Amino acid sequence: MAGRKLPAAVIGVGQTHHRAARKDVSMPGLLREAIDRALEDAQMTLDEIDAIVVGKAPDLFEGVMMPELFLADAIGAVGKPLLRVHTAGSVGGSTAIVASSLVQSGVHKKVLTVAYEKQSESNAMWALSVPIPFNMPVHAGAGGYFAPHVRSYIRRSGAPTHIGAIVAAKDRQNALKNPYAHLKNPDTTVESVLASQMLWDPIRYDETCPSSDGACALVIVSEDEAARSSNPAWIHGTVMRSEATTAAERDQVNPQASRDAAAALWKQAGITNPLEEIDEAEIYVPFSWFEPMWLESLGFAAEGEGWKLTEAGETAIGGKIPVNASGGVLSSNPIGASGMLRFGEAALQVRGAAGEHQVDGARKALGHAYGGGSQFFAMWVVGAEKPSN
Amino acid sequence: MRDVAVVGFAQRQMKEFDGSPTCVELLVPLFAECYEQTGWTRKDVGFWCSGSSDYLAGRSFSFVQAVDAIGVIPPVNESHVEMDLAWAMYEAWIKIQTGEVDTALVYAFGKSSAGVLRRTLSLQLEPYTMTPIWPDTVSLAGLQARVGIDQGVWDEAAMAEVANRSLTDAEKNEHAIRSGGSSVEELLARPMYADPLRKHDCAPVSDGAAAIVLAAEGKADEVCERPAWISGISHYVDSMSLGTRDLTRSPSAQRAGAAVDLNGVEVAELHAPFSHQELILRTELGLGDDVRINPSGGALTANPMFSAGGIRVGEAARRIWSGEASKVLAHATSGPALQQNLVTTMEAR
Numbered sequence: 163m164a165g166r167k168l169p170a171a172v173i174g175v176g177q178t179h180h181r182a183a184r185k186d187v188s189m190p191g192l193l194r195e196a197i198d199r200a201l202e203d204a205q206m207t208l209d210e211i212d213a214i215v216v217g218k219a220p221d222l223f224e225g226v227m228m229p230e231l232f233l234a235d236a237i238g239a240v241g242k243p244l245l246r247v248h249t250a251g252s253v254g255g256s257t258a259i260v261a262s263s264l265v266q267s268g269v270h271k272k273v274l275t276v277a278y279e280k281q282s283e284s285n286a287m288w289a290l291s292v293p294i295p296f297n298m299p300v301h302a303g304a305g306g307y308f309a310p311h312v313r314s315y316i317r318r319s320g321a322p323t324h325i326g327a328i329v330a331a332k333d334r335q336n337a338l339k340n341p342y343a344h345l346k347n348p349d350t351t352v353e354s355v356l357a358s359q360m361l362w363d364p365i366r367y368d369e370t371c372p373s374s375d376g377a378c379a380l381v382i383v384s385e386d387e388a389a390r391s392s393n394p395a396w397i398h399g400t401v402m403r404s405e406a407t408t409a410a411e412r413d414q415v416n417p418q419a420s421r422d423a424a425a426a427l428w429k430q431a432g433i434t435n436p437l438e439e440i441d442e443a444e445i446y447v448p449f450s451w452f453e454p455m456w457l458e459s460l461g462f463a464a465e466g467e468g469w470k471l472t473e474a475g476e477t478a479i480g481g482k483i484p485v486n487a488s489g490g491v492l493s494s495n496p497i498g499a500s501g502m503l504r505f506g507e508a509a510l511q512v513r514g515a516a517g518e519h520q521v522d523g524a525r526k527a528l529g530h531a532y533g534g535g536s537q538f539f540a541m542w543v544v545g546a547e548k549p550s551n
Numbered sequence: 552m553r554d555v556a557v558v559g560f561a562q563r564q565m566k567e568f569d570g571s572p573t574c575v576e577l578l579v580p581l582f583a584e585c586y587e588q589t590g591w592t593r594k595d596v597g598f599w600c601s602g603s604s605d606y607l608a609g610r611s612f613s614f615v616q617a618v619d620a621i622g623v624i625p626p627v628n629e630s631h632v633e634m635d636l637a638w639a640m641y642e643a644w645i646k647i648q649t650g651e652v653d654t655a656l657v658y659a660f661g662k663s664s665a666g667v668l669r670r671t672l673s674l675q676l677e678p679y680t681m682t683p684i685w686p687d688t689v690s691l692a693g694l695q696a697r698v699g700i701d702q703g704v705w706d707e708a709a710m711a712e713v714a715n716r717s718l719t720d721a722e723k724n725e726h727a728i729r730s731g732g733s734s735v736e737e738l739l740a741r742p743m744y745a746d747p748l749r750k751h752d753c754a755p756v757s758d759g760a761a762a763i764v765l766a767a768e769g770k771a772d773e774v775c776e777r778p779a780w781i782s783g784i785s786h787y788v789d790s791m792s793l794g795t796r797d798l799t800r801s802p803s804a805q806r807a808g809a810a811v812d813l814n815g816v817e818v819a820e821l822h823a824p825f826s827h828q829e830l831i832l833r834t835e836l837g838l839g840d841d842v843r844i845n846p847s848g849g850a851l852t853a854n855p856m857f858s859a860g861g862i863r864v865g866e867a868a869r870r871i872w873s874g875e876a877s878k879v880l881a882h883a884t885s886g887p888a889l890q891q892n893l894v895t896t897m898e899a900r
Contacts, residue, residue, distance in 0.1 A: 167649045188679065220611035221633065226682070227606035227674040228633055231886045235790045241806065244788040244891065245642065248605075248633040250612055256630055260642060267648035268552070292610045404599075404629035407615055411624065419626035534615055538629075 169548060170265040171394035172509040174204025174381030180344040180494035183282035184375035189229065190236030192377050193276055196499075197237060200274070200379035203515075205390065208238035211381075212270040217247040217257025217277035218498030219533075222289035224280050237276060249402075251446070251533025253277060254378065254501025255540030258529070259400045262382050262542075266397070271384040277502040278377035286373060286497070305370055305449065307535060309362035312451040315415045316364065319454070321469035323364060326450035327355035330369045330492060332478050333447070337489025339479075339518035344374045344494040355450075369450035369492075376496030378503045385548075395509035395544040398526070399430030405537045414536050420459040423539040428461065431543040432550070433526075437462045440543070441524040442484045442511040444504035446531045448491045453477060456530065457485070479521055487511065487519040501531025505542055512546045555647050556771040556778030557897060559585040559656075559764025560865030564726045564853035567664045568758035571616075572608040574660035577760040578620035585656060585764050589774040593622060596764075597652030599629040602639040602659035602857050606671055617660060628652065635659065636861025637786075637822075637883030637893045640763055644784060653767040660760035661856035668756045668856070675887060677791060688887070689753055692825040693745040695798040695888045699827055700747055704799045707747055710826040711738040714751040714851055717826075721848025728853045729755045751851065754824035759855025761862045779868035779879070779897035783811025786893035791886060804882070804892035805835040811896050818843045818870045819880040820863035824850045828889055832882060836894065842880075846870070860884060864895060871899050 176199025178184070184192055201207060214237060216230040226232065230246040233239075249256040254277040261275035287303060316323065334350035337343035350368065358368035388394040403426070405419035406412060424436075433439045443462070447453045454468035462483055463471055471477055477485040486492070488507040491500050508529035510516040516524075526545045532538060561584035563577050570576045586592060599621060603614050614631040621627060628651075632639050636659035643655035663671075669687035676682045699705045712735055719732025729751075744750045771778040787803035790796060819842050823829035829844065829851075838844070847866040850859050860883025867879040877899040885891040 167651065220605050222605060222611050224678075225674075226678045227604065227671065228886075229678070230633075231675055231788075231890060232677040232681075232791045234788045234890075235792060239788050240790045241787060241802070243786050245638060246633045247630065247642075248614070249631050250615060260630065260645075263642075263645050263649050263651075267645050269645060269648060289611050294610055402628055402630060403626045404618055404623055405626040406619055406623045408619065409624055417626075418624075422626050534612065537615075537618075537623075 167266040168268050169385040169396065170262050170382055171388040171396045172380050172544065173383055173388055173391035173394050174200040174206065175506040175510050176200030176203060177342050177378045177503060177506065178376045179342050180374040180376035180496055182372065182374060184280065189224065189280050190233055192280055192375065193233060193237050193278055196377035196379040197274065197276055200381050204381035206381060210272055211274045212272050213243040213264055214239045215245045215247060215257055215261040215273065215275040217253045217502065218279055219250060219253055220289055222284065223286055224283040249533060250538050251497060252501055252531040252538040252540040253533065254499050254503065255505055255529065255531030256402055258380055258502050258505040259402055259540055259542065262397050262400055265382050265384050271387050273382045274379065275382065276377060276379040277499040279496040279498040280375045281373050282375050305362040305365055308449055309365050311414045312364055312449065315451060315455050318415065319466040319469055321454065324352060324356060325454060325469045325472055326369045327352045328472055329450035329453040330355045333486050333490045333492040336479065336487050336519055337493035340489045343489040344372050365449050371448040371491045371495035374494050374496040376494060376499050378499040378506050380502065380506055393513040393515060395512045396548050398543040398545045398549045399427045400542045401427040403539045407535060407537055415455060416459045417536050419537060420539050423541055424460045427541050427543060436460065437483055440483060440526050440528050442487055442521040443528040444488060444507045444530065445485055446491055446501060446504055447486060448495060450492060453485055479519065484521045487516065487521055501540060504531055505529035509544050512544050553648055554768040554780055555644055555765055556780045557763055557864060557868035558766045558771050558775035558778050559588040560868055561585050562726055562761040562862050562865060564728055564757055564759040564855050566728050566757065568662050572662040572665050573613060573616040574662060574760045575616055575620045578617060578658060578660060581658065581760055581762045582620065585762050589764055596654055596656045597628065598643055598646045598655040599627055600639040600643045600655065600657045601631045602634050602636045603661060604633055604857055606674055607661045607663060607856055609665055635883050635885050636761055636763065636858045637864055640861060640864060641784060641786060641893065643765055644781065647765060647767050653770050655765045656762060658760065658762040659858040659861055661858060662758045663756045663856050664758050689745045691887050693748050696747050696825065696827040699799045702799060705827055705830045707739060708735055709830060710752055711735045713826040713829045714738055717845055717849050717851040718751065720846055721852035724848045726853060727848045728757055730848065730852055748825065752826040754850045754854035757853045757855040759858055761858040761865060763861055763865055775872065777872050777874060777899055779871035780900060782896045782898045784895040785810035788891040791890055793888065798888055799831065801831050801835050801889040801892060804832055804889060807892050807894040808836040811894055813837065813880065815878045816842055816880045816896065817876040817878055818846060818867060820845055820847060820867040822850050822860045822863045822883045824854050826851060831889060868897055871897055
């Protein structure tokens with residue numbers, strides 16, 4: 163009945179230098195910066211690309227309705243199939259998954275995908291806060307929305323209150339090794355994070371992600387096309403799951419959609435013990451505490467135990483499960499691209515191409531994204547070897 | 552390629568939907584209709600994909616609450632495109648091709664009446680140079696129609712013929728929001744709206760939603776006596792830049808048509824929101840006089856944004872289910888002046 167996915171691999175990864183405001187480039191210029199790097203990495207030209215998939219979060223972030231239509235020219239989509247994905251904060255991941263499915267289905271052989279956000283074009287807080295009739299206003303912004311989830315996690319797990327600061331200090335130090343990262347704060351330590359302004363108790367200023375302009379692009383190809391690359395990142399599993407936004411029975415600390423997605427992903431990728439088998443994880447952590455929360459939800463640790471991996475330094479480069487060696491969302495957050503950056507950074511790790519933030523000997527890595535109010539999830543596992551399953 | 556068929560379709564088209572722009576109230580009964588047609592529950596659906604626009608809804612994340620219409624406890628395998636239903640269907644068709652799932656329900660919605668549609672759509676244009684001038688959809692279509700008339704590619708009578716046929720056919724479509732044919736002479740005597748376009752040359756501003764059910768071989772035959780098997784599906788995009796395009800042409804429509812086998816098509820549902828655009832599409836797709844165009848009345852009689860393209864697929868598939876036709880074509884468009892186009896053919900076995 164159900165067939166088998168054809169093998170697909172990432173052979174090109176490109177990203178922009180992420181900044182609060184990339185005033186030196188237009189939207190097309192920003193996308194081309196990422197696309198050109200991905201194509202150069204893949205040693206390919208735009209002419210060779212069969213189809214293009216664009217992803218980004220809400221159009222109100224830039225103030226252009228369906229911007230892929232005007233971008234078609236600049237990104238080389240004219241005369242090709244063009245798709246536009248939008249699944250909230252998980253969109254960078256979902257977009258990469260849609261692009262890989264174009265190859266895994268056998269419909270295309272060489273697909274370019276690009277995700278971006280140019281938040282400086284508009285005002286993201288305004289875009290998120292448009293009053294909706296008959297809806298409870300959020301007002302608080304993302305930090306205010308997630309702070310109660312974090313408090314609940316601390317209460318349930320009994321985690322010491324400095325765990326979040328450990329994550330923030332680690333990711334900011336990792337970012338110093340990533341030439342593309344937005345935040346470069348060499349002096350960030352656990353103490354300095356704990357001394358920063360409390361914004362939404364228990365989330366402090368230094369425990370939040372920045373607001374960035376940036377883009378990420380991937381070249382995903384079929385098995386025969388992957389032969390041109392000396393280090394393809396093979397896609398071992400992809401998954402998307404969504405759950406309800408408003409439902410009394412939702413567990414927003416450890417959502418069922420997240421647990422279901424992880425279970426399906428590990429099964430597809432033939433992984434039984436993620437802590438032992440995954441060498442690096444790029445996890446969507448916009449607020450520091452989400453590292454231990456997602457470690458548990460993803461099955462790297464038992465419920466209530468995730469913070470112990472963080473506290474023991476196991477999520478740092480050189481630890482048992484390095485998380486966000488790139489500096490993660492805490493160091494660069496071009497919203498629509500953030501998920502694809504996680505997917506792309508995971509690919510760089512298994513290709514041995516992550517440069518200074520390379521995790522030694524990484525063979526399998528996780529790319530993870532989530533969105534909305536923790537109800538949308540997109541994940542993939544990439545590996546240095548062609549999948550045998 | 553796996554054989555995949557359209558086995559369910561439900562729609563609503565209306566002048567003004569008295570409800571929220573998330574259209575959840577519209578979607579729930581549409582899903583119920585799809586379940587009734589297939590005998591499924593939501594647990595039989597392997598993949599969900601929706602199409603909608605935040606700008607149309609006047610808010611960010613408009614699809615988020617629409618997802619609640621599914622009843623997503625437990626969680627589902629779900630995605631969303633900021634595109635018309637036809638492209639949501641394409642993503643689902645791809646998903647089925649990967650073998651990950653065997654079935655999909657795709658849906659789309661839009662409440663155009665919540666704003667001034669022609670003005671909202673002008674925000675699709677190139678933002679640094681074109682948007683500030685606020686050229687609106689109807690004016691751009693007027694320019695396109697004028698180019699064709701001036702070059703002798705079509706004339707006002709040919710446009711009126713399209714409108715008259717559409718309005719006449721719409722009399723038999725309970726979902727149409729504009730109907731009632733008369734004659735080419737009578738239509739041409741009506742006042743200009745955006746010269747050379749008269750009101751009947753332009754799709755009515757419409758609210759609505761639609762849902763389509765896809766199933767792979769093995770599942771499709773179980774739930775549908777005569778499934779509409781997708782024998783080809785293809786889509787392409789052109790440049791947006793209106794100044795560099797020959798507006799009498801639609802290369803992406805031509806290319807999409809050339810990528811599928813159009814031989815033997817008996818019925819074609821074309822998504823042409825302006826009468827002259829049907830003339831362009833017929834030429835680009837090489838559809839002869841023997842092909843029945845838009846028996847539903849087409850987009851000139853109702854054009855709910857983000858579902859109208861997919862409604863063409865559903866309307867065409869219905870002709871297969873009923874035995875009326877054995878090969879049909881459906882087309883969807885997006886972007887200013889036929890910029891992006893999708894073509895699919897469906898066949899009986």
